[in-house]
Amino acid sequence: MSQINVNDLTFYYDGSYDNIFENVSFQIDTDWKLGFIARNGRGKTTFLRLLQGKYEYKGTISSSVSFDYFPFEISDHQKDTLAVVEEIYPDYEFWKVCRELTLLQVDTEVLYRPFDTLSNGEQTKVMLAILFSGENSFLLIDEPTNHLDMPTRKLVSDYLNKKKGFLLVSHDRAFLDQCIDHVLTINKTNIEIQKGNFSSWWENxxxxxxxxxxxxxxxxxxxxxxxxxxxxxxxxxxxxxxxxxxxxxxxxxxxxxxxxxxxxxxxxxxxxxxxxxxxxxxxxxxxxALLKNIESTESLKLFPLRHHKDVLVRMEEVGITYCSCQYSPRDNDLQSITDKCGGKEKQVVHNFNLEIRNGEKIVLEGKNGCGKSSIIKSILSSVDWSFDDSMDEDKENNRILTGSIETAGGLIISYVPQDTSHLKGTISSYAERYGIDETIFKTLLRKLDFSRLQLEKSMEEYSGGQKKKVLIARSLCQQAHLYVWDEPLNFIDVFSRIQIEELIEKYNPTLLMVEHDRTFVEKIGAKIITL
Missing domain, CATH: 1.10.287 (Helix Hairpins)
Incomplete structure (x- = not known):
């Protein structure tokens, strides 16, 4: 047992007008299972980088332990997974990695597959196995739940609950409750540490x-x-x-x-x-001296359209197959597709049926790679959705659809994609590009905890949570019959999740989502469809 001592820590980025941390002091016990909570853009990942010595700072950070960070940087995702393990941890012991994979219910055969062929859940589990197979390090775990399905989140939280000596960044309330015993919080004016899990911290x-x-x-x-x-x-x-x-x-x-x-x-x-x-x-x-650390959250507004038809989308016996060959036949004969593609096709959805009615909130649930996002993109394609930078158009062209998808005439859809890498430039230019009211757009972002200074920055400088908020704010600016959100809460802080919960409960939009935050899904009263 040892301690990490932070004394008078002050840090700001070059060219920034404000300090991320100013004269911060606290202590962490290296045996704690510590949850790390703060609004997006408050400096969680920055602090983890400071512990690693990645940036210069004023003050002192002293500890007798070293630090390991998740997720690891991987130079070549096409390498075999075992080669990735060797790259990350040259002195690894094979039996220890296998032991951790077994605890995470992963077959060790994944070590002999190319890393990029593993699902998001498998990649996360492999990196956690590497992380916990080492010794004498305090582990910095940065948002491991993104893209993980509900069963995998439960498995990973149970796994972490049996470990100790880590600092975990996550915004999934149920996940935090299951695996931490202390909470570190970045408030508006200070940093606090409390004993307990998320629920006890939230009640306090x-x-x-x-x-x-x-x-x-x-x-x-x-x-x-x-x-x-x-x-x-x-x-x-x-x-x-x-x-x-x-x-x-x-x-x-x-x-x-x-x-x-x-x-x-x-x-x-x-x-x-x-x-x-x-x-x-x-x-x-x-x-x-009062009210300085109260996180005020203003109510968001949404004005969804109501279509004159009751059923907005009907999918019958839908199959979705991806083919890597040059020629992708678009017909309903799967055998013909198999013959023409020479076995290069991969079917991800088989005989799927779905109806989306006015006012319904539907969440697609299932393991990573089971076709949830493919279903969403097939619906978008059925209404002649114009693909933008948020989608890989080449991949969409290789999607082969069987069965039928019927959509109501004149159906307007507002879409939030998983990916945020296409966000570039300023908020003003983004609003102009997508034809949304800049004033309303910026007002929504201010309600989602953007400062005026952040609204002037380039979006490349935003944190992962701030980028997600840009996509959600854009969707809220659009009046639509159907809101289609693909994992909208990745990286989003707890306070904003609660804002969005209250928005959905109040305005009752017709909503199709892929989301793995169990608490959020229960709060909005969504109908769950398991693939």
Whole structure:
């Protein structure tokens, strides 16, 4: 057991106008299972990089342990997985990696397959196996749940619960509850550490916020009352003082013995006024110390369209196959496709049926690679969706569809893709490119915790969560009959997830989603369809 000591840490990026961290001090025990929570853009990944010594900073970070970071940087994804293991961890012990893979319920045969042929879940598990097969390192695990299906998230959380000595960045509330015993939070003005899981931290934060809001209201009333009392005391003191000299003193001057009494009365009134003002100043100081770390979240708005037809999308006996050959036949004869493609095809969806009705919220669930995103893109293609930079058009051209997809006439769809790599340039240019109202777009982003300064930056500088928020804000700017969101919550912070939950509950849009956050799916009351 040892400690990581952070003292007076200050850091900012070159060319930035504001500090990411300023005079931050705290201690971490290396045996803790620590969850790391903060709004997007607050510096979670930056802090992990600072622990690794990737950036220069002011202050000190001292520890007797080394740090390993997940996810690893892999130079060539086409290498066999075993070669990737050797590249990441040259001194690895084969039996230890196999032991961790077994605990993660992964067959060791994956070590002999090209890394890029593994599913997202398999890649994550392999990297976690490499991470935990080492020794004497404190592990920095940055958002391992992105792209993981629900069963895999449960498996990974159970796996992490049996480990110790890690700092875990995640926004999945159920996942955090199952595998951490302490919480590290970056607030607006400080960094805090609490014992417990996400739920206990959230309850403590809610109670503290409620107390501070109530205390703030009481102090506001006290300050107003003391201002009025100070004003009255000042008027009384001035009136008494006026009787010592000038016109008001004429009656008093007839009795010179009363002057000492008047002077003492004036002195006491002035002292009372000053005491009242000091109490008022103290109350204002106490009030200013409150509410600094309350994460205010404004309500989002959405105005979905309602189609005159009840059924918006009907899929019957749909099969989806991908073919890598030059010629991709588009017909309903799967045998013909197999003959023409010479066995190079891969079927990901078989005999799938789905109806989407007005007002329904549907979540597609299933293991990674089972065809959830393929179903979404097939629906988009059926309404002549114009592919933009968010899609790999070559891959879409190689998708072979069997069965039938019927969509309501004039159906308008708003789409949020998984991928954010196409986001480039400024928010203003992005709004112009997609024909959305820039003012409304920026207002939504401000409600999603973007500062005015961030709105002026290039989107290449945004964190993963901020990029996702750009895509969600764009979708919210669009009036549509059907909102199709493909894993919209990857990288999105907890506070914004709750905002989006409340939005869906309030405005009840017709929604088709792929999402693996169990808490979110339960909150919005979605119908789950398992592939």
């Amino acid at each position: 934060k809610r109670r503290k916020d409620e107390y501070e809001i109530a205390e703030n209201e009481n102090l506001k009333k006290d300050i107003q009352r003391m201002k009025e009392s100070a004003r009255q005391s000042r008027e009384w003191a001035d009136n008494v003082e006026a009787t010592k000299i000038g016109k008001k003193s004429q009656d008093q001057e007839k009795n010179i013995d009363s002057r000492a009494y008047i002077g003492e009365k004036s002195r006491r009134m002035q002292m009372r006024r000053k005491n009242m003002e000091r109490r008022q100043d103290r109350s204002i100081e106490e009030k200013s």
